[in-house]
Amino acid sequence: MSQKEGNYATEQRGRIRQNIIDAIAETMDLYGATHSSGQLYGIMFFEDRPMTLDEMKIRMNMSKSNMSYAVRSLVESQMVKKLEEKQERKELYAAEVDFFLAFQNFFTLKLQREINVMTESISKALPELTELILDQHISDQERNLALQDLYKLRHGQTYYEWLQQFVNALKRGEYFKDFSSPIDC
Amino acid sequence: MSQKEGNYATEQRGRIRQNIIDAIAETMDLYGATHSSGQLYGIMFFEDRPMTLDEMKIRMNMSKSNMSYAVRSLVESQMVKKLEEKQERKELYAAEVDFFLAFQNFFTLKLQREINVMTESISKALPELTELILDQHISDQERNLALQDLYKLRHGQTYYEWLQQFVNALKRGEYFKDFSSPIDC
DNA sequence: ATTAGTGTACAATATTTTTTGTACGGAATG
DNA sequence: CATTCCGTACAAAAAATATTGTACACTAAT
Numbered sequence: 001m002s003q004k005e006g007n008y009a010t011e012q013r014g015r016i017r018q019n020i021i022d023a024i025a026e027t028m029d030l031y032g033a034t035h036s037s038g039q040l041y042g043i044m045f046f047e048d049r050p051m052t053l054d055e056m057k058i059r060m061n062m063s064k065s066n067m068s069y070a071v072r073s074l075v076e077s078q079m080v081k082k083l084e085e086k087q088e089r090k091e092l093y094a095a096e097v098d099f100f101l102a103f104q105n106f107f108t109l110k111l112q113r114e115i116n117v118m119t120e121s122i123s124k125a126l127p128e129l130t131e132l133i134l135d136q137h138i139s140d141q142e143r144n145l146a147l148q149d150l151y152k153l154r155h156g157q158t159y160y161e162w163l164q165q166f167v168n169a170l171k172r173g174e175y176f177k178d179f180s181s182p183i184d185c
Numbered sequence: 186m187s188q189k190e191g192n193y194a195t196e197q198r199g200r201i202r203q204n205i206i207d208a209i210a211e212t213m214d215l216y217g218a219t220h221s222s223g224q225l226y227g228i229m230f231f232e233d234r235p236m237t238l239d240e241m242k243i244r245m246n247m248s249k250s251n252m253s254y255a256v257r258s259l260v261e262s263q264m265v266k267k268l269e270e271k272q273e274r275k276e277l278y279a280a281e282v283d284f285f286l287a288f289q290n291f292f293t294l295k296l297q298r299e300i301n302v303m304t305e306s307i308s309k310a311l312p313e314l315t316e317l318i319l320d321q322h323i324s325d326q327e328r329n330l331a332l333q334d335l336y337k338l339r340h341g342q343t344y345y346e347w348l349q350q351f352v353n354a355l356k357r358g359e360y361f362k363d364f365s366s367p368i369d370c
Numbered sequence: 371a372t373t374a375g376t377g378t379a380c381a382a383t384a385t386t387t388t389t390t391g392t393a394c395g396g397a398a399t400g
Numbered sequence: 401c402a403t404t405c406c407g408t409a410c411a412a413a414a415a416a417t418a419t420t421g422t423a424c425a426c427t428a429a430t
Contacts (some may be wrong), residue, residue: 002279008323009253009317009320009322009324009327009331010327012313012317013314013317013327013330013331013334015223016310016314016317016334019306019309019310020306020307020338020341021311022306023302023303023305023306024303024308026302027299027303028300029217030217030295031216031217031295032214032215032216032217034387034388035388035416036388036389045337046334046337048333053407053408054406062333062389062390063389063390063391064406064407064408065389065390065391065392065408065409066388066389066406068186068390068394068407068408069389069408072408074186086398086406087187089398089404089405089406090405090406090407091407091412093407097337097340098340099340099341100344100347100381103344103348106384110215110216112217113215114212114215117208117211117212117288118208118209118212120208121204121205121208123203124210125201125204125205128197128199128201129201132194132197132198132201136192137193137194138194139194142195142198145198146194146198148233149198149201149202149205152230152231152282153205155282155283155284156284158364159284159285159288159364161364162285162361162363162364163288165363166360175351176347178347178350179343179346179347179357181394183298187423199376204414219417219418220417220418221418237372237376238376238377239376247379247419248419248420248421249376249378249420250377250378250379250419250421250422251418251419253377253379254378254419255418267392271427271428274375274376274427274428274429275375275376275377276376276377301412356422360386
C-alpha cells in the first residue's frame, strides 16, 4: 500500500509538472522557440541538478542528435547554461531557474540582435537615399518620395537609439528594482 | 533621357527599400512572425496610404487568400490597423508606422498573453501541489520533492506579478518618457 | 430583390522546419 | 599510444507550416 501511495504521489506530481511544462512551452512558442525546446526547458526547470544529453534524450523520448540541437538553441538564448565540469565524460547543462534572469538574458539578446540588424541596414540605406535625393537628374516627384522614405528611416533611427537605451537599462537590471531577484548579484 | 533617369531613381529607391524591408522581416522572424508577414509589414510601412488585399496580393506576388491570412496575423499583433472605411467595397489596412507604438502594442500583447497562460496554469497547480504535500499518506521524500516544486511555482508567481507591473508600465508609456513619440497622445 | 464582387474557410499542395540515423572527429580514459 | 565513447555534422525521412485554389457567405450597389 505504501508502494501504491508512493506511485500515486509521483504520478500526481508528474501530472502537475507536465501542465506547467506545457504552459512554459506554449509561452516560449510565442517568442519563436520550437515546441521541443520549450518542453526541454520546462523539464530542466524542474530538474534540480544539471542534466546530460542522454538524460534529456530519455526524458524527451527523442534522439540524442535532436537534444544536442535543442539544448544548443537554449544555450544560445541563455535560458540554459553549459557547465564547465563534466560528469563521466558527459557535458552538463542546467536551466536558468531564475525567471527574472531568464527574462533579462532572453530579451537583452533578442532585442540587441534586432538593434544590430536594423541599425546596420538603416546606416547603409541613409547615405544611399541622401545621394539619391541630392541627385540633380531626378524629378521633384521622385525626390519627394525619397524624402518620405528618409523621414521614415530617421524615425527608425530615433527608435533604435531609444531601444538601445532600453536594452542597456534592462541589462543593468533597472526594471527589477522593486522586486528583488532570488539571486542578488 | 528624363524617362530613363526617372526609372533609375525608382529602381534605386526600390532597392534601398527592399533592404530595409528584408531587415524588418528578419527582425520579425525573431519574434515568431512568419517571413511573409514580416515582408508585408515592411511593404505597408513604406506605403503611405492604406492598402487593400488586392494591392498586397500584387506587391507580394501571392494569393489573396494568403494575404487575408497574413494581414490578419498583423492586425492581431497590432502591427497593422484595419480602417473603418472602405474603398470601393474593399477593406483598407494601414501599418502602424510609429515604431514606438508598434513596440508598445506588440510586447504588451505578447507579454500579457504569456502572463495569462502562466498565471492560470500556476494558479491551478498550486492548490493541487499543496493538497499533495498535506496528504498524510505520502513519504517524506515525496513531500520534499513536491515542496521543491512548490517553491519554484511561488517564484514563478512572484515573477509574473512583476511582469504584470512591467506590462502595465509599458502600456502607460512609462518607458518612452525621455524620447517623445512622433504621435503624442 | 437581384446582382456583383469582397473576404475568408477549408481542403489540397508546396515548402520549410524538425527529427532521426549514421558516421566521424576529438576528448577523456587506461 | 590505443581505445572508448561523447557530441555534432550531415543527409534522409517525417512532421509541421505556409501557400494556393475553390467555393461560398455576406456586404454593397443596382
